[in-house]
Amino acid sequence: MTEDEPLVNDEDLYCIGCGAKIQTTDRDAPGYTPESALKKGMENNELYCQRCFRLRHYNEIVPVGLTDDDFLKLLSQIRDADALIVYVMDIFDFNGSVIPGLHRFVGNNPVLLVGNKEDILPKSLRRSKLKDWLRQRANEAGIHPIDVALVSAKTNQSVDSLLVQIDKYRKNRDVYIVGVTNVGKSTLINQIIRQNTGKADLITTSRFPGTTLDRIEIPLDDDHFLVDTPGIIHAEQMAHYLNGNDLKIVTPQKSIKPKVYQLNEGQTLFFGGVARFDYENGPKNGFTVYAENNLYIHRTKLENADSLYEAQLGKLLSPPSTEEDIEAFPKLVRHELKTAKKSDLVIEGLGWVTVPEGVVVAGWAPEGVAVILRDAMI
Incomplete structure (x- = not known):
């Protein structure tokens, strides 16, 4: 093999990180590996494409042309x-x-x-x-x-x-x-x-x-x-709307510690800026929240909720935290639900709120993210 002859020809090689076929010609396509890195990887018997190498060592995502x-x-x-x-x-x-x-x-x-x-x-x-x-x-x-x-x-x-x-x-x-x-x-x-x-x-x-x-x-x-x-x-995952740092704040990382909120009718809980829970109708009640322990939950009056969200998204109500993510973040969509028995209002990818029977509540989530009601798990 001469110095100018490519290392990848008749023998197919595959990245052990993502499984893509190794190639040394197209930087934007799956499996791209510089020939210098390819030679080193073959010597060490640990062959990673450039994308996986960056992801493993620098947590840097490199987009590729797969649909x-x-x-x-x-x-x-x-x-x-x-x-x-x-x-x-x-x-x-x-x-x-x-x-x-x-x-x-x-x-x-x-x-x-x-x-x-x-x-x-x-x-x-x-x-x-x-x-x-x-x-x-x-x-x-x-x-x-x-x-x-x-x-x-x-x-x-x-x-x-x-x-x-x-x-x-x-x-x-x-x-x-x-x-x-x-x-x-x-x-x-x-x-x-x-x-x-x-x-x-x-x-x-x-x-x-x-x-x-x-x-x-x-x-x-x-x-x-x-x-x-x-x-x-x-596409309808909370993870697709947040950057890596914000995702750590929203996605539960350790065993959840329940938080109980005594709410009057007409009060709202904001989950950072990514979701919202409204207590629409019913007597004063306790609502138990199961979500990431470090996610900031802000209580306010329902009548002030819309204006607060507009003014404080990315500030008090964060994540999303960067200007770019705020501009790209989908609008929150309202889902009104009435409970016939003790239930969990689930905001997919975030957690849930345990709700007493016989009340009217609303869950807000990014457009496309599901909000459902299920029998209470606890």
């Missing part, structure tokens, strides 16, 4: 596979975790539903009740899982139990891990790899959507594979 259709085409390979489908969802953002039309990709393959970020839930929340609720919501979305598991990929909680379930249900087949971006799918894969190989953080993970660019195959012990598929980009 939603590209992701869906990659995911459609599942239809022709004989495999167990492990469907990873964010417990705090079920609607944002739904892959539209997943049943078309699954075919006749069984689905094991995995609710991630279980460690953040209060201990008082009954896990069996949560599993039943996740199964019901999945059924509404056209998915009928053979079982439901709860894990924390970040802390490795219950991953052992999940592996036992996977082994039970896969029956000498491949295993496909699917999920939308930002639900912790690649983090879960990393925990599985760590337990099986001892290598840490092999797959690129970040708070940014769209990290895994192509399927990544991890060998199992019977000539089959565990396959990490690309994360489908779901």
Whole structure:
């Protein structure tokens, strides 16, 4: 090989971080790696594309030219596979975790539903009740899982139990891990790899959507594979409207500490500038908030809420915090709800407010982010 001859030619090489095919010619396309870095990566047997290298070492996201259709085409390979489908969802953002039309990709393959970020839930929340609720919501979305598991990929909680379930249900087949971006799918894969190989953080993970660019195959012990598929980009996620620093403030990071607010009719709670809760009608009551512990919650009168939001977005009511993010942030949409029994008003991706029976409330969330009412979990 001469000095001018490219290192990538007949032999296909793939980034071990995101799965993209390595190439050295197009800086803006997936898999780009400078030839100097490629040579070093091959020598060290740790080959990362430039995008993953920057993401791992500098937490710097580099956009690439893949569309939603590209992701869906990659995911459609599942239809022709004989495999167990492990469907990873964010417990705090079920609607944002739904892959539209997943049943078309699954075919006749069984689905094991995995609710991630279980460690953040209060201990008082009954896990069996949560599993039943996740199964019901999945059924509404056209998915009928053979079982439901709860894990924390970040802390490795219950991953052992999940592996036992996977082994039970896969029956000498491949295993496909699917999920939308930002639900912790690649983090879960990393925990599985760590337990099986001892290598840490092999797959690129970040708070940014769209990290895994192509399927990544991890060998199992019977000539089959565990396959990490690309994360489908779901536009209706709170994560898509905030930068990385603001997302840390909004997305629960540790076990939630409930906060109780005694509210009179006509009072409002602001969750930074990203959401809002109005107590429209009813006697004085206690409302319990389950959200990120560091998220600023501001109480005010309902009659002042609109003008306060307009004047204080990005200031008192933050996040969003930067001028650019404030300009791009969607308008808040109102969802009025009346409770027939004790219920949780859920703002997907943020948390929930436990509401007493027989009152009228309204939840406000960015346009496209779901606000739903469910039976109280606690």
